[in-house]
Amino acid sequence: MRLVTLMAFAFIAGTALAPAGEFNSLINIGDPAPQWDKLIGVDDKLHSSSETNDYRAVVVAFTCNSCPYAGDAEDRLVWLHENYSARDVAIVAINVNTIDEDSLEAMKQKAIAKSFEFTYLYDETQQIAKRFGAKYTPEFFVLGKADDDGKRNVVYMGSMDDSPDGKNVTKPYVASAIDAVLAGKSPEITETVPIGCQIRFKRERRTRKPKQLAPVK
Template identity: 60%
Template sequence: MLRGLVGGFAVLACAALASGGQFNRILDIGDPAPEWSALPGTDGKTHDAKSLAGAPVVVVVFTCNSCPYAVDAEERIVQLHADYAAKNVAVVAINVNLVEEDRLPAMKEKVEANGWKFPYLFDESQQIAKEFGAKYTPEVYVLDRERKVAYMGSMDDSPDGKNVTKTYVRDAIDAVLEGRDVATAETVPVGCRIRMSRRR
């Protein structure tokens, strides 16, 4: 009997330690967000999360060059950055795909062609995506002032950006800025699977 109780507590403890969100196996709402460091950007500099300490909200977008869903989201990301720049909201795009069209040289070409004003970073190790539990491009995380996850999932309810009726990311940003709870804190990310390398 005692052995059974001990075993049951062990299972519960492991489950508690391994708990994630509804659609994310690694992070849950309210968890501290992983920090990135020394990630190269398309601006020729290296970037880390600590440099954004003054931002009341940080929006992390896992994206890439090659995914049609990610391409469809680009204009909305650019507009998001423009609309919230005056409120010091930081937008950071991160790419971890290792195919040639998604590597840093191609990323630089995209930024130069489209005039992106926010950091677009490359993580060849793919570690930051693993730590966030990101599986798709695009996949968005809204972090509050304490850098806890306030929202994660899709940008809105329209993968191609047409006929948007629910602006999940914008609603989350507004809620955090105003000190309110985020009404919809997690949604299913819709996009292309991140191309994680297989290590033997």
Template identity: 60%
Template sequence: MSHKPCPATITVWTLILAALTCFAAQTHAGEFNTTLNIGDDAPVWKNLPGTDDQLHSLSDLKAYDAIVVAFTCNSCPYAVDVEDRLIALQQQFAAQNVAVVAINVNKVEADLMPAMKQKAAEKKFKFLYLFDKSQQTAKDFGAKYTPEFFVLGNDRKIAYMGSFDDSPDGKNVTKPYVAGALEAVLAGNTPSLRETVPIGCRIRFERNLRKRSR
């Protein structure tokens, strides 16, 4: 004769399973990033074409003490609003051996390489502006918005991720998140604020539609 587990036993095991699931999620993802957590190794990108007509990989930047990775594009107003601040950041930290890398994964016409080259020329970008047509780099970083930022230390682990600062349009900045994280990392310290909510336009990920079986 079979015995059914009592409701109390089911409830206990349900709670345990839920707790374990929650713990597993917390150990593999950040508070606002569902893919990466602070302290994780930075995802590696290889041979992404840039507006300089060269191919670029993370390994090319091994001499730098810190790296800022910015997922951005041409078509998002939030991304456009942060351009001058990103240019200023690159200039501010250039002498401190910091690399800035902007990566675009959107595939609408306004964000394709010809438009990227025009943008880079008009704004006189001194940092890399790369295109990933596979969109895999953004997926690996768990980036979902433009702009969205990641600060990598010299160990190439994630030290900060989220917004550039506390003012999406740049008009009332009181907390420069990325700059503060860089200053901490370069001093050998842990940033006091390590993750914030990214604010911007949704990255235009391509949907892989499943074919119906006949």
């Protein structure tokens, strides 16, 4: 009985201390990817991750208008969609910043100016970025094949490639990860440092618990 108790304790402790990624403090490669529901898009429609169930792979890109690094990645996002959409790969861009420059209306203008044909979503609650452990724009997550329940595992996360400004790219991390998934393999490089601007998370107010007064004797 004591041995069983110790084994159970060890399992719980190991689960609680399960490592996150090398550069992501929340999730690791192979973890189930967070799902989203009813996020407004630049098309004024509500979108959920279930829309991607039939795709062979999904790229989730956290981006925005206000970050120059994200701006430098826009043409490469367009390239990903143009080169992989016919191969059943979904590109889903998500913005969670709440400043005026990153508003939904500003996103719509950007989508028109850059001819975005991929899904571009807005989450003013910022919860989807928190669930992914995303902290920067741009930051990318490649998700593998969906199971029967529509759930996918994270197979790559980090930067799009080894060139923040898109010049002289020698290691196309995201594209290589997609190619691996389509070939039924695991990517050779699964995690890199995301380089960009910090996501502008709202400050959460901490509520102080009232002090407990000592009982009068």
